[in-house]
Amino acid sequence: MTASALQELHKGIWKENPVFVQVLGMCPMLAVTNSVINAIAMSLATFFVLVGSSFLVSLCKDLIPHQVRISCYIIIIATFVTVADFTLQALLPAVHKELGAFIALIVVNCIILGRQEAFASKQPVGLAVADAVGTACGFTLALVCLGSIREILGNGSLFGIGLFGPHFEPWVVMILPPGGFITLGLLLLFFNWLQETRRQRRATAQPSADEGVTAG
Amino acid sequence: MALRQLLTRNTAEPSSTRLVVTLGIAGLLSGLAIVGIYELTLSTIADNKARELREAVFKVLPGVSRFQKLVYAEGTLQPAASQASGEEFIYAGYDANGAFVGYAIAGEGPGYQDTISLLYGYKPAQRRIVGMEVLDNRETPGSGDKIQKDPEFRENFRALAVEPKIIVVKKGTKPKPNQVDAITGATVSSNSVVSILENTNRRWLNRLPPAGTEPPLAADKP
């Protein structure tokens, strides 16, 4: 893989994480993160749709006239989502029942349309796919983070396996809607703090780094 | 002149034909992909649904090995094609010899949080409910959702008399045959389940044929 492809990949996971930094795709995030298994299933479905549609959009970018590009992107995305929906329903009916309508709602996930419009439609296939993989990984990271916190606190389990024994009193609100909102809010706060301390550290470290370069 | 035309043509507005053709091709390819995956997964999904239904019916009607769908039309219950939907229907369960065992009736109604949907087994000869399974609920995890998860709650419905009326009582010892023990801390959810049973009974019990005259198992049923 070329250096720039690696860069695109890495960017999606951390610096331009779709959930923590760009704050997109919140609807499915909060709805499916009441357990880690649901979070992972949703991430896989989104991964499939994002990478597949980025690949196709980049491949066909010269064939799609500018005026109808959004409609074409939506047709492509909706096709991948329908494929993912039926496949999940056939292979894992229990998970499909849990996720319910949210698989179909991937089609209006702002992340996917946003990537096509901003990136895949303007870049060669390799970079577009790398970007999609990176963004999908960032999305997965965020979902699994949120899902594990909510499941551990709200159900005392991880992947459905009990962690704390029968006397643990689960903090039920965590797997209910308010828990989702508040947990994500606190996670964002933590993320902001991380970025802030990094920025400060870089600002104070900068003068000595310059000195080092000119001296050496 | 020709060169300039060639150069400008590429940057000019694409014609409406081009737009329509592009959309048309995109739609066509998309349609093919969707129909393809649909056909591919159709039998698996149908099998999954049938299996889920069979498991639920077997849980609420112990002793049943086959069942068929009955539709209420023109004042009587008749066997229906398995694809029929929209009309009101219930299931009739039969044992290995084809003898009638009981009905499996689906009901739903508002619970504490959202709609609860359930399936219950009913034996008209004894006028008793013999099993109840909650299929779908959004009740409070840890308390309300015990209507689905707590085996003790389900025990209430193994031999529940429907006359004169199903009543919910606080958790006590030896309730009467038409009484149901509520779940501690989930009174509303327990009451909702019983309400759904009462309402569904009110709708279906007088549509059922007299005991002993139930429609027989149609020959082609699996």
Next chain:
Amino acid sequence: MSELVWIFVSALLVNNFVLSYFLGLCSFFGVSGKLETAFRLGLANTFVMLITAVAAWALNTFVLVHAPYLRLISFIVVIASTVQFVEMVIKKLSPALFQALGIYLPLIATNCAILALAIFATNRGYGLLEGLVFALGAGGGGTLALVLMASLREEAELADIPSLMKGTALNLIIAGILSLAFMGFAGLFSQA
């Protein structure tokens, strides 16, 4: 009749589309800065939902029985067209509102709440009347949530908040507390 009331009250309060089902969050956090805009977007949403409910019922009854796999795409096409239509109407009737809503008007098309409405109504087997009542409740509930959120955010602007917290983090926590409050509506319609 009581079933229609349950559908309406459930969508409006007990199972609010925004605060309980997590739908329509992008525009919820985007537009709830100003009370006026939030209210009008809520109304626009409700209108689009009503049309979508009717269209979904018509599609389900007449077209999709033969081709159920086309459900998702046909719903999206209908929603996108409805939003385009509403955009034109608003532009004509109130250019000021059109400016105020800005980018969020075409974004109604990607508002998951509208598509979710169509999908829920399909899964629950709602007829025409039930679909309309559902849309009214869902749109009304969304508008209610938007208006409450906007009022809270306008108040929060005047408060002294640490800079780390400002922005979406705070809005999420406010939404969480609102959601917690709305949980109190559970049991409103139970037949105890």
